[in-house]
Amino acid sequence: MSRRPRLIAVDGANGRALLAAAERMAVVKGVEKSVSRWDASGLFEQLVMAGDDISTTSSRLLLLLYAADLAFRLRWEIEPALAEGHTVVAAPYVDTAMAFGRACGLPAKWLNNLFRFARKPSERHVIGTAPASRPRETAGFIEFGCVHLEWIDGRELAARTRKQLGTGRASHLGRRLRAR
């Protein structure tokens, strides 16, 4: 393998736009392996399939589940690909969850500690596309949170998450991908 393995993190508040951008990113970067996506573990899907009432859950609970899903993705998708010398695009990665947590008013200290197990990405990109006006719970983590956390206005939460993500951190490539 001639190139060094790299972990490219792509984050954003719009799940569909995020994945589309990640697919394009994979082409641009010549990524051999597929993109590592949210809910590869099936935790959130199982929650929805069970049909239980999750409207009263908290953002902390959803973030603990997000972290469990990310630990799964790291173990089964990201780390093995990196160990084989491949470059991996993780969409979303840590920044999406951190922004969601901050938008919900959670302390940065708790969030930083929660994701301490996650390896630092080689590159970070933020996709600035506006959140979907009618989010579907399966589109992405932010959409899942906006649909199910009924005690908080979903649109406002999505907008706040995007703001948290966009505080001067959108990369050149992220902006370019958003513009396409």
Next chain:
Amino acid sequence: MTAPKSPRSPAARARARFTDPSRRRGLLIAFEGPDGSGKTTQRKLFKTWLQAEGHDVVTTKWNSSELIKPLVKSRKALRVLSPTEFSLLHAADFRHRVESIILPALWTGRTVIADRFLFTGLARDVARGLDLDWVINLYAPLLWPDLVFYFSVSPATSGLRVTTTRTPNFYEAGQDVTDVDDPVESYHRFIARVIREYESLALIFNFVTIDAERSIREQHEELRRLFREGQQRPWSDWNVDAVAEWLARRNGGAR
């Protein structure tokens, strides 16, 4: 998190509710200890006695959230959980029970008995090689019990009591981290690590240690005595963040 100072803030409401001398405040009692320590037997006897004393009692067990338990159960069956995932999912289960069972019960003045509390997660996760600081932060904002009864037994006693009646399951035996094929042998090794962590936690967090090698009757009588002493303790202000966060969400705020 710094508690807001407004008199109408959730923090102020939490303090007012739990320090109001005109009402019986909700008490949180945790039963902790390794498998085979007899704590479930004691918990049942204690609950019956508390009810006879006029307490409205709610019981909550480890890994019993209706929402999260199925997620954990299916993954345990497949033996696919890493220590990190195991830890995060149990913290999620605990968080859900705190929000949906424990805090609502305490708020209305009920007494909550927790058959295992967050210390179970700490002892097991650290025994699996995770960092204590990382694990404890998963449970923030921390909700401290009024009393933690720790049922202390030796690894040999725990091993004997558990393995003479059944074969420990894969995660109970710690086979995910011991790499020992025989579940009984693995259990003996793993429970020694768990007990070592419990003993450290008992010192750090000031558990009330019960010698669980004694008779059931002796232990129960001691629990009654210790409870009578312990229930006089004032509400711990350490809990204000946990209650305030729950109140804020209940009333349509963030978090």
